[in-house]
Amino acid sequence: MSLLGTAALAMWWDMAPDVRPDFEDWHSHEHFPERLGVPGFLRASRWRSATGDRFFVIYELAGHDTLSSPAYLARLNAPTPWSTRLMPHHRNMVRSQCQVMATAGGLLAHQVLTLQLQVEEANGPALASELETLCPLLAGLPGLVGAHLLRHQAPPIGPTTEQRIRGLGDAAADWVLLLSGYDEPSLADALAHGALAAALARAGATPRQQGTFHLSHSAVPGDVAGLGAVQERLRERPQAAA
Template identity: 40%
Template sequence: MPLLGQAAMLLSFDVVAEAIREHDDWHTHEHLRERLSIPGFVRGTRWVALAGSPRYCVVYEVEQLSTLTSAAYLERLNNPSPWTTQIMPHYRGMSRGFCTVAGSFGVGLGNASLWVRFTPSPGSEPSLRARLLEEVLPQLPSKPGLGSAHLFEAAATPGMTKEQSIRGADAPVAWVVLVIGYSQDALAELAQQALGAAQMEQWGATGVSSALYRLDYSLSAHDVAA
């Protein structure tokens, strides 16, 4: 599997403008390192919007879904560091989901990505999943400008923790298609055509939204251990 785990936590959010610089410093030098030191966390990657919103998306790849409900992870969420406690109130519009990796194609980590967020209409889940996993996503990694394509499906609802209580309740995540590559133009074209809202809606998706992101920082558990 190209991704480094069987499940993932997906986050998307904004940060108030005056706190962006400190947020990025904290997220890079404390928060990612803290999260990647938790057993079962494999890699964390932060993306920043090129076109669309919200400003940030973060992916934590984990060994399995149960990692995200483990005692070690909950202990950190309910005992935030002083710096974390200072940063949390600056978050806005946090969406956070515990997801399974329904499909993953291609290899590598490019410098740009397309995020397509949507909810399957009632009863369309099997056909929409089949369409994406059997016809659409497997073809993308070989196309110019692209490198990998992944489908995430919400599998569990995160519970309230001390961190969440500081920043406010998180919105849920349904399904997300993440396409990673090296050409912003190729990803933008994909957002308008093969994975555009009109096409996705024909297949049974609702509430389709998409945005382009650039790679901002990535850290693995191996890096932290070393």
């Protein structure tokens, strides 16, 4: 299926190898259940680079207002001890709070290619219109299963406790193109597809960062429903050695 909902939170960051096992334990067993317990969070997915030191995470949301909801803000401003310990290790954070502009095919596959774009403001609507037509074509190419276009729109909220722990240095990608599939060379070929290249050129789209990531874990609320007691136990677990 296409992206769930009409909004998404897309994030990239680096993680030191010595912290990664603790991070992945926390992210799957505490953070995913916590976030998916917030109304409006429909699916969570974590992806890891081939080198293992960079991550891409996307939360699919019912609507953009989920990002400013009281329930979500309560979590952002009251991180657990485990979260508080790991937040400073999220380095070179790029955090885009997005509207879904175009989506076709599936998201979940063995790999996803992410392209962060800077697009001239006046050209945004035309790019979204072109990609609405192109995404189904791209999703049907050999080796691919999905294509999705996101646009960052900051919600009307101030800095949160989690951001302060990370140092208030979060960047944002204005536009995000996601290509998911089962064959990595095909993802790169799709990015060079003539129709897509022409649409990006017409929009004056400037690539900021590109990366290919492998799926590590994905969950929907039903996967973690009823695990409240387990979550509380995990939040109280002794700290691992730093």
